Amino acid sequence: MENDLILKVRNLKKYFPIQKGILKRTVGYVKAVDGISFDVPRGKTLGIVGESGCGKTTTGKCILKLYETTGGEIVYYSDNREKLNITKLDPNQTHEIRREIQMILQDPHSSLNPKMSVKSLLEEPMKIFSTFDKGERKEKVIELLDSVGMNPEYMERYPNEMSGGQKQRIGIARALSLEPDLIVCDEPVSALDVSIQAQVLELMKRLQREYNLSYIFIGHDIAVVEYMSDAIAVMYLGKIVEIAETNELLEDPLHPYTKKLLAAVPRLGKKRERVLIKGQVGDPANPPDGCYFHPRCESKKSICTETFPGLREIDDKKKHKVACHLYQ
Amino acid sequence: MPQNDYNSSWPDNLIMKVNDLEVNFRQAGKIIKAVRGISFRVKKNLSLGIVGESGSGKTVTVRSLMNLLPGRGGKVEKGEVLFKLSDGEIVDILKLDPKGKKIQNIRGNEISMVFQQPMSSLNPVYDIGMQIGEVFKFHSKKKKAEINREIIELLNSVNLPKPEERVHDYPFQLSGGMNQRAMIAMALGANPQLLICDEPTTALDVTVQDKILFLLERIKEKHESSILYISHDLAVVSELVDEIIVMYLGEIMEYGNVEVIFDNPLHPYTELLLKSIPELGRKQDKLEIIEGEIPSEDEVIPGCVFESRCPKAMQICKQPPPSIEKENGHKVTCWLYSQEVGNNGK
Numbered sequence: 214m215e216n217d218l219i220l221k222v223r224n225l226k227k228y229f230p231i232q233k234g235i236l237k238r239t240v241g242y243v244k245a246v247d248g249i250s251f252d253v254p255r256g257k258t259l260g261i262v263g264e265s266g267c268g269k270t271t272t273g274k275c276i277l278k279l280y281e282t283t284g285g286e287i288v289y290y291s292d293n294r295e296k297l298n299i300t301k302l303d304p305n306q307t308h309e310i311r312r313e314i315q316m317i318l319q320d321p322h323s324s325l326n327p328k329m330s331v332k333s334l335l336e337e338p339m340k341i342f343s344t345f346d347k348g349e350r351k352e353k354v355i356e357l358l359d360s361v362g363m364n365p366e367y368m369e370r371y372p373n374e375m376s377g378g379q380k381q382r383i384g385i386a387r388a389l390s391l392e393p394d395l396i397v398c399d400e401p402v403s404a405l406d407v408s409i410q411a412q413v414l415e416l417m418k419r420l421q422r423e424y425n426l427s428y429i430f431i432g433h434d435i436a437v438v439e440y441m442s443d444a445i446a447v448m449y450l451g452k453i454v455e456i457a458e459t460n461e462l463l464e465d466p467l468h469p470y471t472k473k474l475l476a477a478v479p480r481l482g483k484k485r486e487r488v489l490i491k492g493q494v495g496d497p498a499n500p501p502d503g504c505y506f507h508p509r510c511e512s513k514k515s516i517c518t519e520t521f522p523g524l525r526e527i528d529d530k531k532k533h534k535v536a537c538h539l540y541q
Numbered sequence: 542m543p544q545n546d547y548n549s550s551w552p553d554n555l556i557m558k559v560n561d562l563e564v565n566f567r568q569a570g571k572i573i574k575a576v577r578g579i580s581f582r583v584k585k586n587l588s589l590g591i592v593g594e595s596g597s598g599k600t601v602t603v604r605s606l607m608n609l610l611p612g613r614g615g616k617v618e619k620g621e622v623l624f625k626l627s628d629g630e631i632v633d634i635l636k637l638d639p640k641g642k643k644i645q646n647i648r649g650n651e652i653s654m655v656f657q658q659p660m661s662s663l664n665p666v667y668d669i670g671m672q673i674g675e676v677f678k679f680h681s682k683k684k685k686a687e688i689n690r691e692i693i694e695l696l697n698s699v700n701l702p703k704p705e706e707r708v709h710d711y712p713f714q715l716s717g718g719m720n721q722r723a724m725i726a727m728a729l730g731a732n733p734q735l736l737i738c739d740e741p742t743t744a745l746d747v748t749v750q751d752k753i754l755f756l757l758e759r760i761k762e763k764h765e766s767s768i769l770y771i772s773h774d775l776a777v778v779s780e781l782v783d784e785i786i787v788m789y790l791g792e793i794m795e796y797g798n799v800e801v802i803f804d805n806p807l808h809p810y811t812e813l814l815l816k817s818i819p820e821l822g823r824k825q826d827k828l829e830i831i832e833g834e835i836p837s838e839d840e841v842i843p844g845c846v847f848e849s850r851c852p853k854a855m856q857i858c859k860q861p862p863p864s865i866e867k868e869n870g871h872k873v874t875c876w877l878y879s880q881e882v883g884n885n886g887k
Binding site (some may be wrong): 264265310376377378379406407408409410411412415433434435437439440460463464473474475477478480482483485487488489490493511519 | 558586594595619660714718740747748749751752754755769773775776777779780798800804805813814815817819820821822824825827828829830832834835
């Protein structure tokens with residue numbers, strides 16, 4: 214089955230040291246990502262949801278090797294089925310892997326250099342990897358603009374002359390310019406207006422079909438993530454608490470946190486019973502003992518305060534896994 | 542006094558009436574039409590939602606309601622904002638001196654506001670107790686100990702855990718949700734008739750948002766104040782309010798009861814907007830797309846502002862659309878529902 218995968222993450226950890234004093238002694242660690250495992254099948258989308266501080270962005274950055282990981286492995290299967298462990302790449306290989314894994318960022322206003330025209334923004338990755346000569350590059354830029362539904366005349370424009378939706382299209386075109394296989398999308402529509410959001414989501418779906426792209430779609434808007442993803446992982450305080458195929462997760466959520474999270478999403482035109490989670494998200498530098506969610510959980514047992522439940526498979530076919538003592 | 546003119550035709554259930562409000566900004570020689578002549582009413586003990594995308598003029602509208610506009614060239618071109626004070630007097634807020642005593646008395650006491658970014662709306666160098674206390678110092682003449690007790694009571698009423706300790710915390714020591722609660726406590730301090738919430742949950746996580754919405758619902762019941770709720774998130778608005786105004790580019794597209802608008806949207810913009818939002822568990826295959834971009838605000842649009850993106854646009858849409866009232870006060874600004882179009886065809 215491994216042939217179908219594009220990415221396999223096992224026990225990924227990223228700790229940020231907390232430093233104090235003049236000597237910058239390390240006094241503790243913020244466990245932003247604390248031992249998570251998941252697979253991304255080729256041509257599919259894995260959604261990651263969770264609240265701020267749950268480690269979803271850090272996970273994305275580790276996959277792009279923008280962060281050195283603390284532990285675990287990230288195995289990338291390139292097109293010719295070559296196996297690469299991203300955590301162990303040397304700088305040359307890191308450079309090469311960026312050709313295959315790209316990122317779309319959240320805020321289109323700050324992720325485009327205001328001093329560069331659209332043409333130079335889109336050409337830059339090609340220059341760095343010297344994939345094409347000058348004439349070919351221009352052709353490629355026109356092709357890229359076309360694939361994101363923009364007119365070639367935008368080539369000479371600058372970011373300040375474009376709307377948010379147009380800028381995000383340029384961000385997507387830039388990610389596509391090296392013909393990657395995997396794109397990490399970190400909240401790509403959060404900064405966009407509702408009427409523009411649908412345009413960008415549909416565009417991303419079309420591009421996925423056309424280029425057989427795999428996405429890791431990070432978001433806090435669960436409805437948007439649901440719409441985009443084949444499977445969803447729910448993160449809480451640096452851990453995956455539940456992962457399953459999209460429909461399965463929405464129809465039969467098992468983890469108490471997932472249930473609460475789904476219940477907290479406002480629904481259009483429906484008055485909904487409010488299911489409030491008590492308390493606050495814990496401190497990732499000093500997480501509670503046992504299950505990280507237990508101080509807020511209404512169905513906790515004594516074991517929940519003692520040991521952390523591992524991610525356990527509930528349904529093999531629907532790839533449903535949950536980390537909760539209730540289902541051990 | 543001129544306000545007596547209004548009294549005769551003032552229904553009992555109204556607290557505010559906005560008539561033909563138009564606000565322009567002048568920037569770099571261009572005139573930006575932020576609000577293009579809108580009218581609406583705020584009823585007693587009812588909550589009204591204003592939804593719209595960026596540039597739709599919703600924030601500018603509510604700022605004019607408190608006469609907070611001047612600055613960066615904003616100017617009310619015409620229109621009036623009539624407000625009934627708790628002592629029964631009716632004033633046109635726009636005619637008051639923006640720095641005068643009268644408006645100061647209205648702001649905070651009669652109308653108060655909760656802003657989008659709790660972190661940046663609170664002063665970082667004062668503890669929250671002091672900031673909430675300012676409301677009392679400004680608007681009443683109570684003693685210090687009494688004020689302190691009231692602050693703690695207020696923080697308690699917005700469900701802030703351990704209010705006796707939290708009262709001495711600074712904004713950076715509190716989470717986003719807690720800061721927003723402190724803001725709401727501050728807004729409720731003087732027991733206003735009208736609470737304006739400008740995207741109060743946009744910067745918050747869903748589970749925290751849920752708690753704030755719960756709190757606002759309770760306030761609505763307990764304080765019997767009207768809430769004017771501004772948001773770009775239709776789902777959030779639909780849960781909280783009784784009536785809704787859909788704005789686009791400074792104009793009201795549709796107005797009516799929440800359920801009516803969601804079940805039977807009349808304006809093509811509302812209809813498309815509702816279909817373009819991914820909804821949890823709806824298993825959509827495809828989202829409806831509103832083609833094109835929101836026109837720039839300095840564009841002169843003689844006809845319907847949505848015409849350039851509207852799939853149902855007709856020739857006549859180049860002319861200003863009429864506001865048509867359907868059953869139960871449901872209003873829509875669109876040529877599609879005009880008698881004229883019905884009779885003459887396209």
